[in-house]
Amino acid sequence: MLPVDARTPDRLRGREVRSRLEAVARARSDEVAPAGPGRGARPGDDAMAAAARAYADAYGVLPGPEPPVTRVRWRPSARTALVAALALVLVAGAVALRAWATRPGEPVTLPVPVPVATSATAHDAAPSPPAEVVVDVAGGVARPGVVRLPAGARVVDAIAAAGGATPDAELARLNLARVLEDGEQVLVPRPGDEVGGGSPLGDEVGGGSPPGAGAVASGSVGGAAGGLVDLNRAGAAELETLPGIGPVLAERIVEHRAEHPFTSVDDLDDVSGIGSALLERLRDRVRV
């Protein structure tokens, strides 16, 4: 397929062909105008390519000269650098601005939804204390009835608003300094009135007397203590009564809370050996 002499060494042949090509190129470059794809090509380039094409057409494949020299470009021109730097700064600025624009703001406090008021929770759920309190003053006062007072008023103010205590009122049995609750009844005792089971502090008991904070707390303890194990207080023995908790895990819980007291039931998950499945089983049986 090729007019190649087997005796000719490869390298020698390559050189020979190249010199022949160069001769052809020189001859061609004289007659062929250096038109066509310019791109800074020397006049000989087009002719060179044409000569190579002609040779390849005639003989198939050219014998190989050395592979072309690799030219490494490290340095950009100042123009390229400027344009590239400008583009980069623009892109980076856009990214930075977007990050800044979408960054989270300060946490806001969500309005607590007011639950259906029951006598037990109405006090807790009130988002802010009302501007005034309305109380019913009864018993040993000059004008028994409903009075309106500014919020924060005390029992003594309520009695004054109801025209003052009657001479026979036994004010010593009342805590005159107590802050009034909205909607309560202040019953000023007179001799012979037997209210509140004789307790010296519990005598201004009305129909809707709200329980104090202490009462709520003790009530919840009383109601729940039967079923729930307090993670922060229960001893190891009590913890072992829980399903899935043996002596080892109970000990780990005790060790863990010595360093990190539990703030929620979810914190149980931090104790090594308690995974989400066990946590789900324990969730209804423990409290913090």
Added chain:
Amino acid sequence: MSAPDVARPATDVRTLDLRLVPAALAAWVTALVVVRVPVPLAGVGTSLAVLTVGAVLAAAVVLPLTGARRTWAGTARTSRRAVAGLVLAAVAAVGAAGAAQVEARAHGLLPRLVAASDAGTIVGRVVGEPVPVRAAWPGAPPRVRWVLAADRVTARVAGAERSSRAVGTVVVLAPAEPRTRTATRTDPVTYGALVEVAGSFRPTGRGARDVALLVASGDVTLVRGARPWDTLATRVRDGVRRLAGTLPGDAGALLPGVTVGDTSAVPDDLVDAMRAAGLTHLVAVSGAHFALVVALVVAAGAGVGASGRVQAAVAGLVTAALVVLVHPEPSVVRAAVMGGVGLLGLARGRPARAPAALGAAVVVLLVADPWLAGELGFALSVAATGGIVLLGTPLARRWAPRLGRAPAATLAAPVAAALVCAPLVLVVSGVVTPWGVLANLVAAPAVAPATLLGLLAALLAPWWPAAAAPVAWLAGAACWWLGAVARGAAALPGASVPWLPGPAGVLLLAVLGVAVARLLLGPRRVSAGSGRLGACLPLPDRPAVRRVVRPDAARAAAARPGPG
């Protein structure tokens, strides 16, 4: 041997454009620093100041070189100062953009909850397929890991419900099979849906991409469904999974991975085998996926005579669609970019442009996402692409005369990638997989059919199941081959060789790789005064051996008595 393309223009031959390499390296280091080192003052003011100072410095370094000739034309000269200016600009850009992103994550309620390991509720978009977590100890409750792009977080702090927006991704560890529960039905968590999850937050490591780890405690509530394109992608992926279910053994396990990057069905032993055989990149979505598909589209475009612009536009659209299909996770976006760069180098015959494109891609990716810098996947991706572009192209050119262009390119890509990536793989696994190159070569013929036929089956499945099944079987056969090669290579003696540990081992392997590369490329020939001619004629390197031998062989054949 057909006539080679002798008349290729001289300009695309052997100019190695490494102008952006220093800037890319500087950008990489900067991104690492920004992500890993906590800077207390990193605010937007700081980042903008960094950007401005960097820009001014860059300008100050670059501009004076115009010197006396303060004209636009005068800036065409190359210089070392321009390199420095470009490096400074890259550092400033990555530093500023990175600092702003890192700083944004320090705002709001989420970082406080994470710091205190508190409980809370998060609303976010699902941006990662659920992946089963390997049991921490035998009998551990099964868990599934998925990723949320945080949108809003709510928690009870000091007795009050507080809420704020949130940025960043949160890894959710949930009991198996996370499901959203609405009033009427329960659904599996689908990609792209907006969901609400409660649980307790845990910190992630320094420099980690994810802001927090959320240990879910309870149900997932669906806030809003997935966007239409994500729903479509989920439908196609489900189709692939269903089709794979009809295929036996490894074929069924690998098909979803090879086509859409869904590795949930790949058994652990096959994962280990693929790692030992150096074939892991086939089941993750890598640059090769995108390169294959885009190459097919471009070839089809050229076949029907579409113009270059139309081809480019269609290729871009197809890439975007593929990104949506395999889910736009950071690794996928990175793979798409790298695939495009690799394609530019290998298939389009523009090796001169490819290193520049790779450098630009690295810088821009790091500006947009500095966390990539610390990820091994990114390093592997860049190394493989760089290897294919810088080493694979000359290898392919060298082998092309004997093998033909396409087979040479198929062969050159895995060899180059393996040589360059071996030291990085050593860093992770601590072993060298000497059969990796061979396994890749043996597996190579099946990669394109597996991916392309698998995708075709995936696209057919929801609309024309009858046609999808046979296509899936063909793709499954290719997948079976991949699995068989992986298991075979892993079972060979010396599949995982322990190597010198530490940096010394990495260095040794790198030096070894360079030596092998030099060996494969042959002796470096310096042309004596005939560079221009050589540049004009990118000819086969050693055709003479064949040509010299051939007449002899013909003579010998003639001399031999015929078989008849």
